[in-house]
Amino acid sequence: MSYRQRLSLFIVIDSMIVLTAIFISGFLVNANIYVLNYPVLLSSIVILSSYLLFSLKFKLYKKVWQYASVGELLIVCKVVSYSIISTLIVQQLILQEVFFRLLAVTWLLHLLFIGGSRFVLRMYRERMINRYQNRKKTLIVGAGSAGTMVVRQLLQNKDCDLIPIAFIDDNRNKHNLDIMGIPVIGGVGEIVRVVEELNIENIVISIPSLSKQELNIIFNECVKTDADTKILPMLEDLVTGKVSVNQVRDVQVEDLLGRDPVEMDIDLISDTITNKVILVTGAGGSIGSEISRQISRFNPKQLILLGHGENSIYTIEMELKERFKGSSIDFITEIADLQDAKKMMKVMNDYHPDVVYHAAAHKHVPLMERNPEEAVKNNMIGTRNVAQAASSNGVETFVMVSTDKAVNPTSVMGASKKLSEMIVQQIDQVSNTKFVAVRFGNVLGSRGSVIPHFKKQIERGGPVTVTHPDMLRYFMTIPEASKLVIQAGALAQGGEIFVLDMGEPVRIVDLAKNLIKLSGNSLDDIEIEYTGIRTGEKLFEELLTEEEVREEQVFPKIHIGKTAELYMDDIEEVISTYSLLSRETLRDTLLELANRNPRSKQKKVLPISS
Template sequence: MLLVLIIGGSRFCWRIYRDLYLSRLTFSKRTLIIGAGSAGTMVARQLLKSKESDLQPVGFIDDDTKKHHLDIMGIPVLGGVGKIDAIVKKFKIDNIVIAIPSLSRKELNSIFKECAKTDAKTQILPMLEDLMTGKLSVNQFRDVQVEDLLGRDPIVLNDDKISEDITNKVVLVTGAGGSIGSEICRQIAQFNPEKLVLLGHGENSIYSIELELKESFRDSSIEFIPVIAEIQDAKKMMSVMETFLPDVVYHAAAHKHVPLMERNPEEAVKNNMIGTLNVANAASWHGVKTFVMISSDKAVNPTSVMGATKRLAEMIVQHMDESSNTKFVAVRFGNVLGSRGSVIPLFKRQIEKGGPVTVTHPEMVRYFMTIPEASSW
């Protein structure tokens, strides 16, 4: 018994010393946790137990005044969101973790504005659904993305109406490898079309979206059909329509980089105008029920080559709607967060390099929507 006590006791004492003392010596970043609820408590527990983490939880922030001045696992609740700046300076905080997975975008935006007043790096807990499904754990933080700061909750559409037009139908998407086109494909696939034709000229992007969709919807009966083709080829467009006879066509293929199209106006004309005319003619000729063209807000009183070509493409679609049995529709949107050609990636790179941020005008106001929102609309 004495031998067991000596051996077991020594190991127990070493473990206590290692967990409570040595592990704290490895901490390098003093961390403030926003949210003293169950998620925040889980974060603190994980950080205290994790041997790999270099984050030391120093305190909690919570707007619930009943929790102020309480200690949670030895970590004090220091105040509300309005005191973040002062607390960061007082306790020399290096890192801030927002640990409230159920936050709305407006609430997150409000909290992040307070965090942005400090020099501390701000990270956020994974989304609630990712935690519940086990995709991510509470100690896998990510940086706050621009998409998180939309300032409003995403708009939800009437899925039943959309389902009527897509379920068990043949759908063709041009520009399916692009940021908007690929998201349209993802959302269409959720409504179980019979076939989804992925048309684009970039073989790598079409290959990628095909693999992604087959993996994501492996249990469905959807047939994903990749087609490498140029919309400027009128004969090819006729052939594609004749082969697959789609019920609905989403035309997302276009050149949309404004400065590049200023330098290459003939390509903008060929792709945005002639390409649209080719796809629209082929759709009308083969009796497509609905044709949806993805346009741009730059088509409103256009001041650029890209905007002018998109406006003319809209006029083509409007004219064909008057003379065809196909229903032609054009939808405009512009500042889509995360899309290729969006100004946001440029701004992010400029900020990472320390500036300057090339804003066109000090009073410029931009209204943003996410890729899923844009694709849904």
């Protein structure tokens, strides 16, 4: 029922109540007045007109009577009283006589009939809610098609513990309307008031098309309340039937990441992967395992899962075989160490992969600061072994996963990744294989990343430790990072460094605050403690230097860097002598070599942003 229809219905009902009350009053007070004479007709017209005018003035018809309370009763009392006073004044001015007893009885009957009719709606509503007394009162944010589906499912599903009470929507045309018997009672700015007035226990955000910025605005209003905030599953999961609309989930920090994901060129990727032999190194890790999941969607002929840890490789193998049961994909596992050059050569020779995604690496900054020789062995020597084996066995495309810490590196980990990029670029110059690197920022939820660490600290009751209040980082989700790597493989011409436009960097302290709120705690409950910047860390990360950057994008939100100066003789010397150097000397050597730039005495940082 639209607002106009609802308004018209109430006006008709109230008009009948007002007129009926007058004539009943006339009958009760004096039977002679009950006849249709001039005083009665005049009084009827005046009292009806004034009642409708005061109803509009005090917004009586905008009230949601399913939730009527003392405040609404006071408004009814005001409207009725003012209409009676207006009639009294007109009687005195025109008739020179006031029918006090008639007006007094009419006033009482109006309160009884008009107020009573409204509270009948509330009683009906409470009776309906009492049928679901064990279910939690729920506020639905979004009165569109998705929100309507949520309400329908919640009302029909007796096993669900949520019962919809009201809608919130910023579309003013929907305000004061009922959708499936559930009223739309305000916009996002009124969430706090509505939750308090209606004793809401759960909030469900049911707008799948929300941008990250819009979701942040809604979420920030929701966390001001004590209600538990949920969100509707992804629209693609609803459409494919993977989940039902009543399977709401908690809001996650990934939902609040302040940018929208990069879209993939499905056709181009299909040409690269479908019915091809694909090898993923580090397939048991956060990025490698997600790359493997994404690749499996494109139905490769074979997918070789290579890794050093047998448990992680076994886990991803079992997951993929279960998820893609019935497909023609041949999943193969190889337990191997990248530092074993002979084993890398054997693996490439046995399977002759078309594409290699090299995701294996040591990535923990403080640990590599204390163990620089391991960064050389795994990140540099391991990358060289895999790359040379790929080149020798006719691999079509080799994609190396890199990091934004490779730009103007201040850490051993970043320096080793920068030198690894140089290694694959040098091999690209002498090989028929197309070698490329993909550079991106921090990945939310990956092993050893800040998110799991913060969550554990919150579970313990705090404090949450942040190194510096101004610490900035670029963030992306694991699926987005994996999609970028796969897309880069499809775009590869050889020698490129692909960089994702990662939007605006995120303050680590803001990330910590969001996680605290998402956990159901307030910033007063969980303390944030600043511990100081660790060795090798920077306040902010870069994605390209001035020497590397190109203005154009090769794909929406994907940039490509220019080929860097290569220092292969020096890199080979480090690889051959690293075991003879002290850790301090090795660290200094790696950083000096990775930051050497003969074309520019002073480096200018060019972070990529939208």
